[in-house]
Amino acid sequence: MFVESLRAFYGSKLAIKDCTLRIEPGQVTAIIGPSGCGKSTLLRCLNRMHEVIPAARVKGKVLLDGENIYATNADPVLVRRRVGMVFQRPNPFPTMSIQDNVTSGIRLTGRKRSREMAAIVEKALRDSALWDEVKDRLKAPATALSGGQQQRLCIARAIAVQPEVILMDEPCSALDPIATLKVEELIAELRENYTIVIVTHNMQQAARVSDRTAFMMIDMEDRAGMMVEDGPTKEIFSKPKDKRTEDYVTGRFG
Amino acid sequence: MAAPALPERKPMMTLAYRRRIITNNVITGFLVLCALLALIPLFWVGIYVLEQGWPALVGQFPSILTEQSPEGGELLWAAEGTLILIGLSCCVGLPIGIMTGVYLAEFGRNRFGDLVRFVADVLAGLPSIVAGIVAYSVIVLTVHHYTPLAGGFALGLLMFPTVTRSTEAVVRLVPDTLREAGLALGVSRWRTIVSVIIPTAVSGIITGVILGVARVAGETAPLIFTILGNTNGFVGWDQPSPALSLQIFQNFLTPQDPTIDYPIGYAGVLLLFIMVIVLNLGARALAASRSGAAR
Numbered sequence: 001m002f003v004e005s006l007r008a009f010y011g012s013k014l015a016i017k018d019c020t021l022r023i024e025p026g027q028v029t030a031i032i033g034p035s036g037c038g039k040s041t042l043l044r045c046l047n048r049m050h051e052v053i054p055a056a057r058v059k060g061k062v063l064l065d066g067e068n069i070y071a072t073n074a075d076p077v078l079v080r081r082r083v084g085m086v087f088q089r090p091n092p093f094p095t096m097s098i099q100d101n102v103t104s105g106i107r108l109t110g111r112k113r114s115r116e117m118a119a120i121v122e123k124a125l126r127d128s129a130l131w132d133e134v135k136d137r138l139k140a141p142a143t144a145l146s147g148g149q150q151q152r153l154c155i156a157r158a159i160a161v162q163p164e165v166i167l168m169d170e171p172c173s174a175l176d177p178i179a180t181l182k183v184e185e186l187i188a189e190l191r192e193n194y195t196i197v198i199v200t201h202n203m204q205q206a207a208r209v210s211d212r213t214a215f216m217m218i219d220m221e222d223r224a225g226m227m228v229e230d231g232p233t234k235e236i237f238s239k240p241k242d243k244r245t246e247d248y249v250t251g252r253f254g
Numbered sequence: 255m256a257a258p259a260l261p262e263r264k265p266m267m268t269l270a271y272r273r274r275i276i277t278n279n280v281i282t283g284f285l286v287l288c289a290l291l292a293l294i295p296l297f298w299v300g301i302y303v304l305e306q307g308w309p310a311l312v313g314q315f316p317s318i319l320t321e322q323s324p325e326g327g328e329l330l331w332a333a334e335g336t337l338i339l340i341g342l343s344c345c346v347g348l349p350i351g352i353m354t355g356v357y358l359a360e361f362g363r364n365r366f367g368d369l370v371r372f373v374a375d376v377l378a379g380l381p382s383i384v385a386g387i388v389a390y391s392v393i394v395l396t397v398h399h400y401t402p403l404a405g406g407f408a409l410g411l412l413m414f415p416t417v418t419r420s421t422e423a424v425v426r427l428v429p430d431t432l433r434e435a436g437l438a439l440g441v442s443r444w445r446t447i448v449s450v451i452i453p454t455a456v457s458g459i460i461t462g463v464i465l466g467v468a469r470v471a472g473e474t475a476p477l478i479f480t481i482l483g484n485t486n487g488f489v490g491w492d493q494p495s496p497a498l499s500l501q502i503f504q505n506f507l508t509p510q511d512p513t514i515d516y517p518i519g520y521a522g523v524l525l526l527f528i529m530v531i532v533l534n535l536g537a538r539a540l541a542a543s544r545s546g547a548a549r
């Protein structure tokens with residue numbers, strides 16, 4: 001995935017300016033930076049969720065396997081099936097059971113293959129490290145699960161659709177430390193089959209979990225977010241090229 | 255090395271505090287009295303209806319239901335007519351009301367939505383007889399006979415603003431995170447609304463529907479010009495038809511034999527009263543179970 005000269009607006013206010021970033025396939029890329037610098041906005045531009053907000057606009061290109069997802073004839077719905085998203089607060093569908101939640105992405109996009117549903121549910125739940133905990137109660141309402149389990153259910157729901165990229169917007173910030181650990185282990189496993197982009201407030205998490213890291217900051221003059229530096233995680237944290245990156249990762253500001 | 259002087263201790267129970275407590279109690283007592291005064295009409299009506307209607311409805315049950323009023327008509331047919339009317343008004347009022355409510359909640363943050371909302375608010379205050387006249391001119395005059403369909407249309411017109419407002423309120427309450435979850439899966443907007451948002455809001459929508467029904471169940475004026483009333487029960491879609499409220503109206507307004515007409519009338523009143531209370535309580539129970547359920 002390749003982000004090229006991306007600019008994002010909320011109405012007339014520029015939120016992200018001229019962002020360029022390469023996301024390597026099969027790796028976990030973390031986006032870090034201080035609050036309000038546009039990390040979540042950038043993430044939402046990667047699956048065309050930013051434009052869902054009224055009066056929000058995007059300029060520039062985002063290439064997925066060479067195709068621009070913002071091309072004039074590109075269907076946002078199809079883009080979102082290839083680029084899935086997990087949100088900060090777990091948001092399983094409350095009126096559906098656990099298994100219906102997992103298959104909701106498939107059923108609601110009209111691709112019903114009822115014979116395979118049970119197998120799909122099991123695979124998705126196994127791949128999200130949730131199968132053992134819920135295999136006896138697949139028909140229970142999704143809201144009966146704990147926060148960490150609900151978040152893993154949302155991950156299962158996202159991967160059941162078989163996306164190529166999974167975007168995660170601070171997926172652990174609403175979870176307790178044990179649940180956070182489980183989700184981080186899960187991310188490490190998911191890396192084998194998916195490309196993952198994760199926005200996180202927690203620098204240590206980025207250091208633990210990601211292969212590459214991108215650092216964003218707000219430009220003081222026009223109050224827009226910008227990409228400062230990106231590279232392999234080890235380098236960003238030990239030998240960053242930009243002084244601002246160094247200041248951030250060493251905690252001089254945050 | 256004397257210890258520094260402590261500030262003079264202020265007394266805890268001052269005169270001002272005592273005065274505040276008394277004022278507080280007096281005003282609270284006054285407000286409670288006002289609330290009780292507001293309840294009095296309800297209890298008065300309830301007791302009167304029970305007093306008059308119980309001996310008739312329960313005392314002569316079930317014969318009172320089929321006893322013919324000297325005026326014509328019987329309670330069973332009237333109740334049947336009312337139920338048919340409720341069904342018809344639902345067919346008219348519910349689809350429009352629910353779909354308008356969903357539209358306003360999901361897409362209505364613009365000038366057109368404001369216009370629709372304004373119209374719905376105005377219609378909410380529509381006098382019921384005006385709805386009846388509208389139905390009369392639109393349907394009865396066109397097809398040249400009285401018909402339950404006109405009655406259903408009038409009642410639907412009265413029901414739809416209530417349903418629209420409550421549907422909009424409930425659908426708006428569905429958190430945006432669910433909409434985002436649906437969209438992020440690659441589900442189209444309309445499918446997200448139909449398969450995620452509406453099922454989540456459905457018990458609130460039903461509550462609104464029940465309240466709308468409770469409102470129109472007892473309407474009388476709009477039925478006068480539309481279904482006219484029929485002393486032989488429901489006989490067809492192109493004929494006048496009976497209703498509970500009309501039967502009551504007729505029995506009390508022009509009784510041919512008060513000793514029979516009145517008891518039947520009171521029994522009808524009690525029946526209608528019970529129906530409306532049951533509907534309202536049902537709506538409340540549904541709302542309570544929804545907000546108490548694990549989310």
